[in-house]
Amino acid sequence: MLRVALRMLIGDKTKCLALVFGVAFSTLLICQQVSIFFGLLGRASSVVNDVREANVWVMDPSVKTIDVPFPLRDTELPRVRSAEGVAWAVPFFKAQAQVRTRGGNLENAVILGIDDASLVGVPDKFVLGGIDDLTMPDAIAVNPAGFRLLFPGEELSVGRTLELNDRRAKIVAIVDAAPAFAANLTIYTRYSLATRFTNNGRNQLSFILAHSAPGYTPEQAAANIEQLTGLKAATSGAFRIESIMYVLANTGIPVSFGTVVLLGVIIGIAIVGLTFNQFVVENLKQYAALKAIGVRNLRLLWMTLFQAGFVGVIGYGLGLAAAALFFSQWVAQKSDALRGFYLLPQVAIGVAITAVVIVVLSTLISMRRVLVVDPATVFRG
Amino acid sequence: MSTATAELGLPGAGTENSVLVRCAGVEKSFGQGETKVRVLRGTNFNARAGEMTFLVGPSGCGKTTLISIIGAILSCEGGEVEVLCQDLRAMKRKKLADFRLAHFGFIFQQFNLLPALSAAENASIPLVARGASNRSAEHAATELLHKLGLEGHAHKMPNQLSGGQQQRVAIARALVHEPDVLICDEPTASLDAASGHTVMELLRDLAVEGGRSVIVVTHDNRIFEFADRMHHMSDGVITRTESADEIEAHEGSSA
Numbered sequence: 001m002l003r004v005a006l007r008m009l010i011g012d013k014t015k016c017l018a019l020v021f022g023v024a025f026s027t028l029l030i031c032q033q034v035s036i037f038f039g040l041l042g043r044a045s046s047v048v049n050d051v052r053e054a055n056v057w058v059m060d061p062s063v064k065t066i067d068v069p070f071p072l073r074d075t076e077l078p079r080v081r082s083a084e085g086v087a088w089a090v091p092f093f094k095a096q097a098q099v100r101t102r103g104g105n106l107e108n109a110v111i112l113g114i115d116d117a118s119l120v121g122v123p124d125k126f127v128l129g130g131i132d133d134l135t136m137p138d139a140i141a142v143n144p145a146g147f148r149l150l151f152p153g154e155e156l157s158v159g160r161t162l163e164l165n166d167r168r169a170k171i172v173a174i175v176d177a178a179p180a181f182a183a184n185l186t187i188y189t190r191y192s193l194a195t196r197f198t199n200n201g202r203n204q205l206s207f208i209l210a211h212s213a214p215g216y217t218p219e220q221a222a223a224n225i226e227q228l229t230g231l232k233a234a235t236s237g238a239f240r241i242e243s244i245m246y247v248l249a250n251t252g253i254p255v256s257f258g259t260v261v262l263l264g265v266i267i268g269i270a271i272v273g274l275t276f277n278q279f280v281v282e283n284l285k286q287y288a289a290l291k292a293i294g295v296r297n298l299r300l301l302w303m304t305l306f307q308a309g310f311v312g313v314i315g316y317g318l319g320l321a322a323a324a325l326f327f328s329q330w331v332a333q334k335s336d337a338l339r340g341f342y343l344l345p346q347v348a349i350g351v352a353i354t355a356v357v358i359v360v361l362s363t364l365i366s367m368r369r370v371l372v373v374d375p376a377t378v379f380r381g
Numbered sequence: 382m383s384t385a386t387a388e389l390g391l392p393g394a395g396t397e398n399s400v401l402v403r404c405a406g407v408e409k410s411f412g413q414g415e416t417k418v419r420v421l422r423g424t425n426f427n428a429r430a431g432e433m434t435f436l437v438g439p440s441g442c443g444k445t446t447l448i449s450i451i452g453a454i455l456s457c458e459g460g461e462v463e464v465l466c467q468d469l470r471a472m473k474r475k476k477l478a479d480f481r482l483a484h485f486g487f488i489f490q491q492f493n494l495l496p497a498l499s500a501a502e503n504a505s506i507p508l509v510a511r512g513a514s515n516r517s518a519e520h521a522a523t524e525l526l527h528k529l530g531l532e533g534h535a536h537k538m539p540n541q542l543s544g545g546q547q548q549r550v551a552i553a554r555a556l557v558h559e560p561d562v563l564i565c566d567e568p569t570a571s572l573d574a575a576s577g578h579t580v581m582e583l584l585r586d587l588a589v590e591g592g593r594s595v596i597v598v599t600h601d602n603r604i605f606e607f608a609d610r611m612h613h614m615s616d617g618v619i620t621r622t623e624s625a626d627e628i629e630a631h632e633g634s635s636a
Contacts, residue, residue: 003515004498004506011497289493292454293554294482295510296475376449378489379566 001295005303008283009310016311018275023315024322026268026358030261030351031323031343037257039341044247045240046178047094047112047186050123054209055218057239058089058225061232065246066239067181069094069206076229080208083225085216090115092207093194099185100163101150109146109185111164113194113206121209122175122188129158129173134190140164141173146185164197181247265358273362276308280366284373291375304367312359319355320348401465401562401594402428402451408459409446409617420446422617423460428562428594433585433607436598438614444598445566447614451596452485452564453477465561482510486555486588490567492547494539494554500526500546501535504553511558518557525553529583545576549583556587563588563595569604581607 009016042049047066048057058080060070080089093113098106114121119131127144134141138161147156160171169189177186189197195204210233212221222233234242248254280287287300320343327343404426410419420443428434428451436444449455450462453469462469465484472480486507494503504522509515523535529549539547548568555563565584569577581604588595589609597608605611611628613621 001509004495004502004509007497007502008495009497011495285491285493286495289487289489289495290506290510291478292452292481292487292489293507293510294478294480294485296478299510375454376445378487378491378493379445379449379454 001299001303002306004290005306006310008286008303009279009307012279012282015275015279019272019279019311020315020318022268022271022275023312023355023358024319025271026264027316027319027351027355028322028326029264029267030354031320031347032326033257033260033264034347034351035323035327035343036338036341037253038344038347039338040181040253041244041247043179043181045243046180047110048236048240048243050177051092051121051209051236052124053120054090054211055236056086056210056212056222056225056233057236058208058210058229058231058233059206061230063232065243066094067243067246072205072208072231074205076231077205077208079229080210080225080231080233083221083228085213085221085224087211087213088118089208089210090118090120091191091205092121092209093191093204094206095194095198095204096183097165097187097198099150099187101152103152107149107185108183109164109187110180110183111187111189111194111197113189113191115209116190116192119190123177125176127174127176128156131173133158133172134188136170136172138168138170138193139172139189140169140193141175141188142171143177143179143184143186144174145179146187147171147174149185165199167197169193169197265354268355268358269362272308272311272358273365276311276363277366277369279307280304280369284369285378287370288373288375288377291373292378297371300370301367304363304370308359308363308366312355316352316355320351399430400427401430402426402596403463404447404451404460406460407447407450407457407462409443409450409455409457420617421450421457421460424614424618426451426612426619428596429610430561430592430594431589432609433589433595433597435605435608435611436596436614437600437605437611440600442614443617444614448564448566448596448598451562452487453481482507482558484561486558486560486563486593488548488551488555488563488565488568488584490570492539492544492551492571494547494550496539499536499538500531500542500550500553503539503550504557506554507558522553522557525557526550528587529553530579543576544572545579548572548576548580552580552583552587556591559591561593563593565595565597565599567599567601568597569599569601574603577601577604 045066060072062070077089077091080086095111097109097111099109101107112121119134122131133139144156150162151160156174158171158173162169175188180186210221212218218235222235225231225233290300324343327341404424407421407424409421410417412418424447426447438444446455450457451464501519501522504526505518508518508521526535529552531546531549534542534546568580572580584595585607605628608628609625611623612619
């Protein structure tokens, strides 16, 4: 009987297409918005993610996110180093600066200053150049998105110079850093150069990066640092989550994206619900005839669910494919604004569950119609 | 005797002139309070195996209600309804559905074919609903369609068939699972005289001669000649029953 149900559905091509479109549209909209949402949240902690060597971040107790640091005194660094369970600790600078592009425009940049001696704090992967190139005079490394922002239409290259707060800077490497939340251009340089580029005065130490000593967990090291210095110390994982939670709590992003997702669900239910209801109403006489022949209600219910499930699966598949194409290397990954935004498997699973909810809610009323239709109506001309 | 009846070992089914359908004192009303209408008022009705039993009467006299009750589609409030010696009133809804599927074939005035299915697929529905594979069900349906003169039409969609051809597909659907009782509601109402005559001949040849009981509700006096027995109904009761000879005599005098 499922084949009968399928033929009934496919036989009405217009409604079948409308149903598939409804589910596909909702799937695409929700997948795209949720993926961008998670991508943005990822950017909120991208700097923390890119620092692989350290497992403890030390900061002023008032700091709640990587994007809003509060300067520490330079004297805090040796105190952290002396805490029990700390293997090493290095300074880390983070600030924003204005950069003039080739076209004369000013662009926001995130400047990250890493320890001059150890160069701890740079992402692992370099597209051009290498970590040692950062030891050269006026040396900076930029991310690919930042390079394209500075030099639109040009191939990635090293050796170009630019003006950073009226100071000369030379691009010696292209580093594969994820775009930060506040700006697309991320600049890595030595700590001593970074403080000069920004001219923020004394006490420019934004964070201290530390690593737990053998035999100590990062949590233990962080607790010892807090006890000794009175500063705030968090493991990389904890600080990453805290930075994300800050964005969730202090920006309109969750509400904005949540609203679009909700609209996607409502539109999906509206399109699928109305179309499916119309489909069932138009076929009510056929369902009544099947009932009269002796097909049980439960079987008719399965047939209706199968029809709904069929359009759900096809629609979800098409919507997911469109979303995957959107986030693929041919579309989103070519755009610097969307680079680093991916369709996560968890999002695909979550949206699949949402699609099931949309389909089930949309078909509830229609299913009731099928269940209560009087088979005797087939005798009424 | 149908396969289903034989499997169940039901008594009486298919034996020449045995009563397959017995209604006694059937009561049925619709509505409540002041709007309550008594449609059946202690109706008595019998239909025998190997006979074509006609149920005639003016619109609103209760014919459709009576065949709906006999066909296990509607329940009644009083009286007895036995089909194949089974008390329909004692059956639960699920069992009634199974009973309909096993023992009844229905032919509707508007054919009620599924427009998205081919003739063979439409005709195979009762077999598929009983669990047969699509392939074997369609094979059986196609053979039956051939017997009904629809060679070469098995793969056509209903909208590619004439009214008479669609009704023949409906007959195939009603007979494909070899039911014991065939209920036909105005089977010729949507057909011209020639097609109606052909349809009734097919019903007589394939249904009645198979030992089934065929109950026909009709207003169409052009097909009265096919009746073995005719129940006249008025205001919810059977007022008169005529045998084939009486019908012939009556029709002859009318002509």
